[in-house]
Amino acid sequence: MFEFELISSDGPARAGVWHLPHGSVDTPCFMPVGTQGTVKGLSPSDLERSGAQIVLGNTYHLHLRPGEDVVARLGGLHQFMAWPRPLLTDSGGFQVFSLEGMRKLTEEGVTFRSHIDGSEHFLSPEIAVDIQWKLGADVAMAFDQVIPGQAGRQDAMDAQERTLRWLERCRERHEELKAEGSRLNNTLSLQPSALGQTLVPIIQGATYPDLRREALRGILGAGDWKALAVGGLSVGEPKAEMQAVLEDLHAVLPPGVPRYLMGVGFPADLVAAIGLGMDLADCVAPTRMGRHGTAFTDDGQLNMGGARWKEDDAPLDADCDCETCRTFSRAYIRHLFQAGELLGLRLLALHNVRYLIRLVARARAAIAERYFTAWSGAWLQRYTSREQA
């Protein structure tokens, strides 16, 4: 069976289905982020209703607590968090970037100072793979080195090359685990669900298209991959540079595997990425922005804590079918934020996740009918024009 079926394409934009051990994922796909084994504020049934087909977990965070062994003993991450559908775990590579200043990097790996209690923890390609194996996600990410978007060429090259060397170590370790796993089948340290786990390499190279291409060559030469990820974008570089990288990469990416753009998630960036041939993306934006009071709509971002909604009894987004929009007024949501009520955070997280999933589904429909360019143009026009008004 084909693990990734390409159903249709429209220019670079693609629509497909990715088959994973815990179910199928329609692409383009938006993946909500559940770093600590929970998409902040939302229950699995909330996610299910929002149309989420796959969510993320994080190696670094789940390693610190409760620890991968605990999760493994409790049946793996799917069972632990009661999410029966596909899961992807990030490797901790992003924390190499976000916890810069609290970590020390060597060729062997990265020593982190825990952001929780200051204790020291070591993560290497092998350890990141082991942890993800125990967590048992459908998709495990290679341990990579992420650098700031404005990084110079030398830093970008070093990180890209190191990521490649680390990839080889990840791959070897992952294959060992698989071989051992199919031999022993089901022991404590070997999640049964991990047997079908896919390891995904990450293309680094910052904003330098040639480094990106070189990374891709290295990756393709190192094995057969079921998916490819583009990392190290949306980390502070100008938007135009991110698009230039994706545009250039599109020409050389193999068409037969899904492409995962890591960490991208504002509506306009998602639509742009889909237009440049990306199939999957994840982002904390819907939940974090939601908790911070901002709602995504076709008319741009709305700050729902603002005084302008004080007596507005319209729904947040009349076009939206989420619980928030079907049930509550803007005035009520604004009141919840003003009063610091928990429900407000939850309602906007709920809406934003649903909004992005619907957005991507609309893109998918447009691709299938081959009017993606027109659709995305019209969408962007509306999204940006009202924002200025």
Next chain:
RNA sequence: GGUGGGGUGCCGGAGCGGUCAAUCGGAGCAGACUGUAAAUCUGCCGGCCAUGCGCCUACGAAGGUUCGAAUCCUUCCCCCACCA
């Protein structure tokens, strides 16, 4: 009626002769957030505007002392505590 304490910006509450349009909270307003150190962070918050070590009006009220007062003095008004 007596004695003591107090009245400061939307609220609470510092300041107790100059560097005070006034520390600090809170409230209010605006903004940021992209593989989650984030229910977080930043800015504004007397009025005006050319946003500036600018002008105006300000620390219960009215007078006064002083080069200069939210800060000292006098009277008045109002609160609070205790005593009658």
